[in-house]
Amino acid sequence: MMRGRIVIFRNDLRLFGRQSLFSYRALVSWLNPRDYVLMRVLEPAFQIIFFALLGDFAGRPTSYFVVGNAVRLASVSGIYGCATVMGSERRSGTLQAIIASATPAWQTFIARSTMQIVDGLAPVIIGFALGGLFFDVDFGQVNWFWLAAALLVTSAAMSALGTSIGALGLIGTDINMVMNFVYAVLMVLCGVNFPVNQLPGAVQVISQLLPLTHGLQAVRHIFDGSLADVPGLIAVEAGIGATYLVAGYTAFRVAEHKARVLGTLDLV
Amino acid sequence: MRATTNVIRSTIQVHMKNTLARPMFQIVLVFQPFVIATTTYMVYRDANVDDFVAFVVLGGGLSGIWSAMTFSSLGDINRERWFGTLNPMLASPTSLLLVFAAKITANALLSLLSMGIAIVYSLILLGSNFAIAHGLAFVGALGLFLFSTSAFALCLSLVFLLSRTTQVMQNFIEAPLLVIGGMAFPVSILPGWAQAISALLPIRWGSETLRLTFDPAPLSTHWWTVAGLTLLSGVVYLGLATFFFRRLEHRVRYLGNLELA
Numbered sequence: 001m002m003r004g005r006i007v008i009f010r011n012d013l014r015l016f017g018r019q020s021l022f023s024y025r026a027l028v029s030w031l032n033p034r035d036y037v038l039m040r041v042l043e044p045a046f047q048i049i050f051f052a053l054l055g056d057f058a059g060r061p062t063s064y065f066v067v068g069n070a071v072r073l074a075s076v077s078g079i080y081g082c083a084t085v086m087g088s089e090r091r092s093g094t095l096q097a098i099i100a101s102a103t104p105a106w107q108t109f110i111a112r113s114t115m116q117i118v119d120g121l122a123p124v125i126i127g128f129a130l131g132g133l134f135f136d137v138d139f140g141q142v143n144w145f146w147l148a149a150a151l152l153v154t155s156a157a158m159s160a161l162g163t164s165i166g167a168l169g170l171i172g173t174d175i176n177m178v179m180n181f182v183y184a185v186l187m188v189l190c191g192v193n194f195p196v197n198q199l200p201g202a203v204q205v206i207s208q209l210l211p212l213t214h215g216l217q218a219v220r221h222i223f224d225g226s227l228a229d230v231p232g233l234i235a236v237e238a239g240i241g242a243t244y245l246v247a248g249y250t251a252f253r254v255a256e257h258k259a260r261v262l263g264t265l266d267l268v
Numbered sequence: 269m270r271a272t273t274n275v276i277r278s279t280i281q282v283h284m285k286n287t288l289a290r291p292m293f294q295i296v297l298v299f300q301p302f303v304i305a306t307t308t309y310m311v312y313r314d315a316n317v318d319d320f321v322a323f324v325v326l327g328g329g330l331s332g333i334w335s336a337m338t339f340s341s342l343g344d345i346n347r348e349r350w351f352g353t354l355n356p357m358l359a360s361p362t363s364l365l366l367v368f369a370a371k372i373t374a375n376a377l378l379s380l381l382s383m384g385i386a387i388v389y390s391l392i393l394l395g396s397n398f399a400i401a402h403g404l405a406f407v408g409a410l411g412l413f414l415f416s417t418s419a420f421a422l423c424l425s426l427v428f429l430l431s432r433t434t435q436v437m438q439n440f441i442e443a444p445l446l447v448i449g450g451m452a453f454p455v456s457i458l459p460g461w462a463q464a465i466s467a468l469l470p471i472r473w474g475s476e477t478l479r480l481t482f483d484p485a486p487l488s489t490h491w492w493t494v495a496g497l498t499l500l501s502g503v504v505y506l507g508l509a510t511f512f513f514r515r516l517e518h519r520v521r522y523l524g525n526l527e528l529a
Contacts, residue, residue, distance in 0.1 A: 059316070
C-alpha cells in the first residue's frame with residue numbers, strides 16, 4: 001500500500017518536472033542561442049551597467065546598484081513568464097481543455113511556473129559576475145548557502161506574484177498593463193537603487209507588502225557578512241510569496257468556477 | 269507634392285491612433301519617465317551632482333522618448349511583417365521611406381507625452397528647485413533631439429526591415445543606448461571607447477544640448493556647437509536612410525525577398 005503511494009508520488013513528481021521543462025521550452029522555443037544571449041545575458045547586463053553608472057556618478061558604491069538590479073532582474077521571468085502562462089493558453093485555445101482535464105488546472109499552471117523560478121536566477125548570476133569583474137562587488141564575506149536560499153525564495157515570491165497576476169487576467173483584467181505597472185513599482189519601491197527608508201512613510205508600507213523588498217535586504221546583508229537578520233528576512237519574503245500564491249489560487253478558482261457555470265472562459 | 273503631403277498627414281494620423289491604442293506604448297510613455305525620474309531624483313538628491321535638475325527631467329523624459337521610439341519604430345516593422353502588409357506597402361506607389369518616415373514622425377510626436385510627464389512629475393518632486401533657464405532654447409533643443417533621433421530610428425528601421433530579429437532587437441537596443449546616450453549621467457564618466465561610440469549618436473548630442481539649457485549662465489558657443497552637431501548627425505542619418513532605403517527598395521523588388529528575410 002505504502003509502496004504503491006510512493007510510486008504514484010514519484011510518478012506525479014516526474015510529470016510535474018516534465019511539465020515544467022516542456023512548458024519552459026515552449027515558451028522560449030522562438031529563441032535561438034544568439035537571441036537568448038541578447039535577451040537573457042546582454043540586455044540585463046546593460047540594465048545593470050546603466051544603474052551602476054548612475055550610482056557611480058552620484059559617488060555611491062556601485063555594488064549597491066549592481067546587487068539591487070541583479071536581484072530585481074529575477075522579476076523579469078517571475079512576473080512576465082508566470083503571468084503570461086495562463087493568457088497564452090487562452091490565446092492558443094487550449095485553456096478549456098486544461099480546465100476540463102483530470103489534472104487540477106492550478107497544478108498544471110504551478111508546474112509551468114516552476115521553471116521560471118530557476119530561469120529568473122540567470123540574470124542574477126550574470127549581474128553578480130559582472131559586478132565581481134567590473135564593479136566593486138565583493139564576494140569575500142558571502143555565505144553561499146544563505147545567498148542561494150535568499151535568491152531562490154525571492155525568485156519564487158516574484159513568480160507567485162506573477163502567477164496571481166496571470167490568474168487575475170483570467171477574470172478579465174488587462175494583464176499587460178498590470179504586469180508592466182508591477183514591474184515598474186518593484187523597481188522603485190523595493191530598495192533596488194535607493195533604500196526604502198528614503199520613500200515617504202505611506203509608500204514604505206506598500207514596499208513591505210511587495211516581494212523583493214525583504215529578499216533583496218537579505219541578499220545585501222549576506223554580502224555585508226551580517227547573517228543575523230537573514231533567516232527572518234527570508235521567512236518574511238517566503239510568507240509574502242505564499243500570500244500572493246493564495247491570492248492567485250483564489251482568483252483562479254473564481255475564474256474557473258465562473259467559467260464552468262457560464263462557459264465564458266475564452267470570452268472574458 | 270500635394271499627394272506626398274497627404275500620405276504623410278494621413279499616415280501620421282492613422283499611426284498615432286493605432287499606436288496610442290496599444291497598451292505597450294502607453295506603458296512605455298507613462299512608466300519609463302516615472303521610473304527613471306524617481307530613481308535619478310532619489311540617487312542624486314543627497315549627492316553633490318552637477319546638473320541634478322536637468323538629469324532628473326531629462327533622464328525621465330528622454331529615456332521615455334527613446335524607448336517609445338525604438339519600441340514602436342522597430343515594432344512597427346514587425347507588425348507589418350506579421351500582418352503581411354510589407355509587400356503591399358512596397359508595391360504601392362508611395363515609397364517605403366516616406367511611409368516609415370511618417371510613422372516615426374508620429375511616434376516622435378507621441379513620445380513628447382513622456383517629456384510632458386517627466387516635466388510635470390519633476391515639478392512635483394523638485395518644487396522650487398525646478399527651473400529651465402533657457403525656455404526657448406529648450407524647445408529648440410527638444411525639436412533638434414526629436415529630428416535627429418527620428419532620423420536615427422529611420423536608419424535602424426532600415427536595418428531591421430531585412431531582419432527577422434526585430435522583436436529581439438527592439439527589446440535589446442534600448443538599454444545600451446540609455447548607457448551611452450548621456451540622458452541620466454554625462455558620457456564623460458564612460459570609458460574612452462564608449463565615448464567614441466557615443467559621439468556617433470545623435471542622442472548623445474541632443475541630450476547635451478538639452479542639458480545645457482538648464483544652466484543659468486548665458487548660452488555659450490559650446491551650446492551652439494553641440495546643437496549644430498545634433499542637427500548635423502540628424503542630417504547625416506537622414507541622408508543615409510534615404511540612400512539605403514532606395515537601394516533596399518530596388519533590391520527587394522529585384523529579388524522579391526522582403527518577406528523572406
